[in-house]
């Protein structure tokens with residue numbers, strides 16, 4: 001059977017390893033794998049009669065597709081945790097996830113890992129993409145986050161419990177945790193996600209619990225990661241042998257030393273915090289939430305700079321899936337944030353977004369680098385991201401997306417589709433008291449509320465929901 005070939009000619013190659021860019025360089029791909037890079041990557045290497053696609057990359061950057069190690073495909077751009085857990089049916093949630101996967105790929109993100117989500121939608125989506133009947137990035141997925149009552153994801157009062165559609169599952173005993181690992185592995189997950197404390201104020205799993213979960217996952221051939229914002233849980237996670245760590249916002253030098261020594265990668269996932277802090281006002285995020293995120297970012301910047309200096313390996317992750325971090329919009333912003341908040345150079349940031357993400361795809365050493373033998377997930381960019389990392393944030397500059405050696409064709413118009421948000425059944429946005437109706441004219445707040453029209457009221461509802469649930473994000 002003849003091979004099919006792709007030749008990307010005369011571009012500036014940024015290979016993803018952190019090495020300097022190489023101008024005037026061609027890349028030859030045979031059937032999904034890169035076979036030659038450099039002077040001998042020419043059409044002469046293609047046997048006569050075999051199909052060859054040529055792309056002129058003169059003046060463009062040729063680099064590996066981005067890998068986002070923290071992307072929640074089941075969240076559906078939710079404005080609230082209730083929306084994530086309760087309102088959208090699993091059937092519709094699955095279909096929307098398949099739609100949104102196209103948007104992620106269109107942004108030049110050719111690989112994602114989903115560290116937790118509703119049902120086993122991630123497993124199904126992964127298979128559909130692999131089989132080629134859904135367009136999207138290559139993918140690995142966890143199931144529901146394993147949580148204790150002191151963790152992220154056990155949001156609701158015990159009278160409600162943790163509903164079936166929740167992104168988390170409650171396991172307060174070692175037996176319960178082991179049981180859930182076994183069930184998730186049977187259902188086809190690639191990794192287990194543990195949810196430690198929401199803000200890193202305390203360690204929600206014991207050292208033993210982390211170790212037992214990690215050991216069982218590894219025994220069954222799977223990886224394990226953890227939401228860990230505080231030093232205690234990051235430290236415990238490293239000691240437990242957890243494969244990579246999400247966040248690490250506040251870390252002591254001792255913890256950073258252990259993290260660096262272990263070689264355990266860190267996925268800081270700054271994007272969600274920074275989008276709320278920097279742009280939240282434009283979408284009605286409450287002041288308290290925005291200020292809280294700013295404070296968290298300041299602390300995080302201190303920890304991450306020390307971690308980078310100590311040699312901790314960093315990886316691109318965004319927490320895409322919330323309304324403030326929609327699909328296909330902001331993945332590449334994380335690279336700019338890693339430069340600003342951790343002190344990476346642009347080449348190091350690109351490496352964090354390419355080569356370092358391969359582990360999370362279960363393809364370490366096989367993807368995320370432009371070199372012979374590597375899987376051909378490649379993007380051609382109109383601009384120089386080494387000089388200006390922000391060019392990667394503008395989708396219009398991601399001129400070509402190559403996946404498995406094939407140029408992806410997008411239905412650009414269809415990708416514009418957005419949905420209104422599910423929300424609770426609201427009767428009003430504030431209390432209808434006697435004084436509100438009959439109180440003195442000019443009383444603070446009255447006029448303002450009276451002037452709200454229908455669309456303002458809807459925004460205010462979203463605002464209130466944010467306030468109620470802001471703390472629980474991610």
Ligand SMILES: [Zn+2]
Nearest residue numbers: 070072319474
């Ligand atoms: Zn997350």
